[in-house]
Amino acid sequence: MDYSVIIPVYNSEASLEELAGWLVAVMDATGKSYEMIFIDDGSRDESWQVLNKLKALYQDKLTAIRLAKNFGQHSATFCGFNFAKGDFVITIDDDLQIPPEEIPKLMQAMEENDAELVYGIYRKKNHSYIRNLGSRAVKKISHLLGRPKEGSSFRLISSNIIQKIIIHHQNFVFIDEILHWYTDYVELVTVEHHPRKYKKSGYSMRRIWGLLANIMFYYTTVPLKVMVYGGLISSVFFFILSLIFALKKILFNVPLGYTSLIVAILLSTSLILLSLGVLGEYLSRIYMVQNKKPLYSVKKVL
Helix, strand or coil: CCEEEEEEECCCCCCHHHHHHHHHHHHHHHCCCEEEEEEECCCCCCHHHHHHHHHHHHHHHEEEEEECCCCCHHHHHHHHHHHCCCCEEEECCCCCCCCHHHHHHHHHHHHHHCCCEEEEEECCCCCCHHHHHHHHHHHHHHHHCCCCCCCCCCEEEEHHHHHHHCCCCCCCCCHHHHHHHHCCCEEEEEECCCCCCCCCCCCCHHHHHHHHHHHHHHHCCHHHHHHHHHHHHHHHHHHHHHHHHHHHHHHHCCCCCHHHHHHHHHHHHHHHHHHHHHHHHHHHHHHHHHCCCCCCCEEEEC
């Protein structure tokens, strides 16, 4: 098998038939052997029924997986990695915003540059304002992690990288970060990105915030560093402030006053509570990892 095309699905009944037919036409034209793996990530519409019809239509070319509940796009994609048989894996969204005709560009870039990972980068993003805001925030965090800002869910990945990342069993994965743990042979290709044709994005502000928080606490030590440097700065500040008040009292007999005492107590207490909150977030995630909570649960495979 040359290529495995992985498509995480969530409430996309309107676009699945068109996407599957489009993918078949494009992949047949490449002359390569391939499979399509659709993962229904707990959809609440008729997506699974549509996938049943597509399975009957395309048979051996298509695998349909139904998860027991909604686990999120990255978990659903990770599930597809475990079922992929191809020498190369393509990931693409189910919303038709990325035309499958862009897939050969990724293939060409990988062949010409001996890359292990190729991203399709959009000329112009046609997401909603909230989705674009979340994407920019993820890129900022990626920059803090020391890797390139650019990336997308439209990727071509070598199977040897896939075999390395599927050993990860934590209950939250951010695929792009794990991919960059294993390779620096990354290429970027500019591709088209169309406006969303059906429905709205499933990424609400709450889900985007949850994703950002998980990335921060699972893959960075930034909150801990903020605690360290914040504590250091506040300690220096309060030492200087205390020294000033002491000198005023000794030299000029100025009363310290109620306000200065309350301000000092409130500021120091707030810093302690913030630090405890950050430590609590890390401890909760350590607990979840040690508890070996599964990344996803498969209900049915067609």
